[in-house]
Amino acid sequence: MSAAATTEKQQTLVIRPPSGFSGIGLGDLWRFRELLLFLTWRDIKVRYKQTLLGAAWAVLQPFLTMIVFTVVINHIGRVHTPIPYPLFALSTLALWYYFSNGVNLTSASLVGSAPLITKVYFPRVSVVLSPILAGLVDFCLAFLLVAGAMAYYGFGPPLQALLVPLFVVLAGFMALGLGLVLSALNVSYRDIRYAVPFVLQLWLWATPVAYPGSAVPARFQLLYKLNPMTGVVEGYRWALLGSGHVHALNLGVSIGTALVLLVGGALYFARAERAFADVI
Amino acid sequence: MSSDLAIEAQGLGKRYVLGERGRTPLRRNREEIWALRDATFEVERGRAVGVVGHNGAGKTTLLKILSRITVPTTGEARIRGSVGSLLEVGTGFHPELSGRDNVYLNGAMLGMRRREIKAKFDEIVAFAEVERFIDTPVKRYSSGMYVRLAFAVAAHLEPDILIVDEVLAVGDASFQRKCLGKMGEVSSEGRTVLFVSHNMAAIRSLTSKALWLDHGRIAADGTTADVVSEYLASTIDQEVSGVVDLSENASRQTVGKFTAQRVRFTSVSLLDADDRPVLAFGEETPLRVDMRFDVRTPVRFLELYVRVKTIDGQRLFTSFGGQLESTVEPGRYRTLCEIPENPLRPGRYAIELVARAADPEDIVPTALTFAVEAGHLEEENLRYVTRADGVIRVPSSWSALEPDDAPTGTLGDAARRVPARGS
Incomplete structure (x- = not known):
């Protein structure tokens, strides 16, 4: 399907069988930008x-998970963090929920819009x-809670907190890239619907959301570094709380994966x- | 390639592969069907074109290709101007959102700009007659209100080319009339319209040219009057004997696949007073419809209906056989529906048979067609009262003229009655 050739006033649309790779239709997306806004607004x-x-609910999800983590990981598992554990977990959970809800909702989006x-x-x-766009609203609400927790524990944001939006956007791109592939696959194979929530649950534990990267044993380090969400989560935590480090390799893996997923997706x-x- | 053409299609075709996606180890067992094949036609700018044909003939596939919902397998179409397509009313309506929100959402979905919707908002709401409920979630709407609001949005679209599928099948009769009026306006404003319908009266009144699709191919392309009569003639495969076999009746397809088919009509015939099958009636003879049907599994609360329609599909009246309280066991059955005095004026008519048991069991929209021939009553009558005045004749009597000096209502016994049969 290709649209082209604009005469003076009127465009001629040529409809023909598709062949090879076609563009992703950014032009059409722009023409329908109001629809995108309406759909986002509807989702919200x-x-x-x-x-x-x-x-x-947008706030309860990360808040209650934080309480469970604090009890299980911090008190029972005795994982210790350089900053108060509840703040440590809550801040990254807000971002993680933005990412995982994004992947979940996008992968079901096409079938839901049948x-x-x-x-x-x-x-x-x-x-x-x-x-993905509508999820930003939930993230902002959860982020207010994080800001409250920072104030409670007396954490002032460091200068690099200005970079926080970049990490949020990176998480959004990652979710979008995955969403493009998964939503399209879900059209043909509904297995996706069952696999996605399950895989996301496993992924949460593989990502340093509930524990710091320093707690990862040496033999799991490679896996830990290859996880594309590691760089996003660690970078975000570093930017927001000044805790931990940003490894260039981790960040590179994250950005590279996000780009490949976006373009390939x-x-x-x-x-x-x-x-x-x-x-x- | 003249630029006076709004749509130019060259050998358009669409192939579907049947069979479940997913676990299909044996791909070669998949069956292919061509929903549309080799469709070549042109639509001039500003013309309203009807598309007729049975369900499954490829009408919706054609519309879906032209509105870019699906891609063609072969061929090419050139479309000049913006396209608005209406394959369903209320596409994208969200039950949780208010009428107001849905107008905006649905409008955007159909390609309207926010500014445009805003400017027409009051008009849309007034057309739909839902002013009081505009801030209520549409899930609380009655189905009539829902459809009216949805159609109102669509009716205010202003594309160069409007593509409309059978959307008038919804809504009550008066709203349908209003929609037809609105669509008539649209086509007289110089907009190009492609209109699919099973309602031949609507096709005739709204379009000047028509396409007839049959099994995915264009069977006829010409003026609406010619194409429609050719199409209608093809739907009637009546046997000369007067007994019509219904086992393979094609008109069943026009009602879709939602009938349960525990009961299935097998044949129908019209009988004269001596029980002989006939295809034509005089005007004072009784109408006797002899129908036979198979019952496949036991059915309770069976209801049978005989509906008489004009050849265009306009419903005239329906005779209801009552609800059978007892269970009808599997087997072959026959029943006779008798209308003692034929109320139909001269012309051609069709009979629709319906069997229901809570849900539709079988519907044969055009079971048979028959003619009513003019007798002495109508020969006199037709000079004054044409078919355009109505197709039903009812007994009536008129009193003699007298001076209007008495109070109203006292005409009674004093008047000398003149028996008459009017239309």
């Missing part, structure tokens, strides 16, 4: 409709993008989306 508005606690996809044309990538998505309406 609908998420906590008809719930008693409403947006408090009625739209079979009935109307719009850039399919917008339903994948909107949960977009290409795969562009190829797969031709058949969405027929297969979904």
Whole structure:
């Protein structure tokens, strides 16, 4: 499918069987930018409709997990951190939930939008993008809690806290790259729906969210360094709390993986989306 | 390649592969079907074109290709101008959101700009007649309100080319009329319209040209009047004997696949007073519909309906056979529906048969067609009252003229009645 050739006033759209690689349709995404905003706004508005606690859920999730971690890891497991453990866990959990909810919601997004996809044309990538954008609102709410915890423990943000948004964006890109691939796969193979939450759970434990990188035994170091979320989480913690270090290698793995996932995901998505309406 | 063409299609085709995705070790066992094959046609700018054909003939596939929902397997289409497609009303409506929010969301989905929606918002809400509920979540709407709001948004789209699938099948009759009116406006404003419908009356009144798709191919392309009558003629494969075999009736497809089919009509015929099958009636003879059907599994609360329609599909009346309280055991059955006095004026009509038991069991929209021939009553009548005045004749009597000096309501006994049969 290719759109081109603009005459003076009127565009001619040529519809033909697709061949080879096609672009990801950034032009169309731009033309439909208002739709992307409406979808994002819908996701935000609908998420906590008809719930008693409403947006408090965005805060409760990381908060309650932090309490469990504090009891299990800190008190029972005796993992110690250079900064108060609750603050240590809470700050990274906020980011982790942004990432993992993003992956979860995006991978289900296309199938959840099946009625739209079979009935109307719009850039399919917008339903994948909107949960990532909408997730930022949840992250901001959870971040308020983190800010409260920092104040409680008397932690002033260091200068590098200005870099925090970059790490959030990196986590968002990582989730988007994965989401592009997983959502498209989920259209054909619903196995994804069962695999994703499970894998994310394992991934949480493989990532230094609940423990510092220094607690990882030597024989697991390679695995730890290859985990693309390590650089994101450690970098974010370093930026926000000034705790730990940023290893160039870890950060490089994270940025490299995010780029590969984004580009590869977009290409795969562009190829797969031709058949969405027929297969979904 | 003239630029006066809004749509130019060259050998468009779409192949689907049947069979479940996922665990398919034996790929060669997959069956392929061409939902659309070799479709070549042109649509001039500003013209309203109807698309007719049975379900599964490729109409929706064609619309989906032209509106870029799916890609063609072969061929090419050139489209000049912006396209708005309406394959369903209320696409993207979210039940939790208010009517107001949904108008914006749905409008954006159909390709409208926020500014455009804002400017037309009041008009949309007024058209849908839901002013009081506009801030209520649409999940609390009645289905009528929901459909009205959804259609109202779509009706205010202003693309160069409007592609519409069978969306008028929803909503109550008066709203359908309103929609038809709105669509008529759209096509008279010089917009190009491609309109799929099973309602031949709507196709006739809204479009001037038509395409007939049959098994994925274009069977006819020409003026609406010609194409529609050719299409209708093809749907009637009536046997000369007057007994119509319904086991393979093609019109079943137009109602979709939702019937349970525990009961299935096998044949139907019209009988004269001597029980002989006929294909034409005089005007004062009874209408007797003899239908036979198979019951495959025991059915409780069976209901049978005979519906008489014009050849265009306009429903005239329905005779209901009552609900059978007792269970009907599997087997072959027959029943006769008799309408003692034929109320139909001269012309061609169709009979639809419906069997229900809570849910539809079998629906044959065009079981058979028949003619009513003019007799002495109508020969006189037709000079004054044409078919356009109505197709049903009801007994009526008119009193003689008299001076209007008495209080109203006292005409009664004093009036000398003149028996008459009007239309």
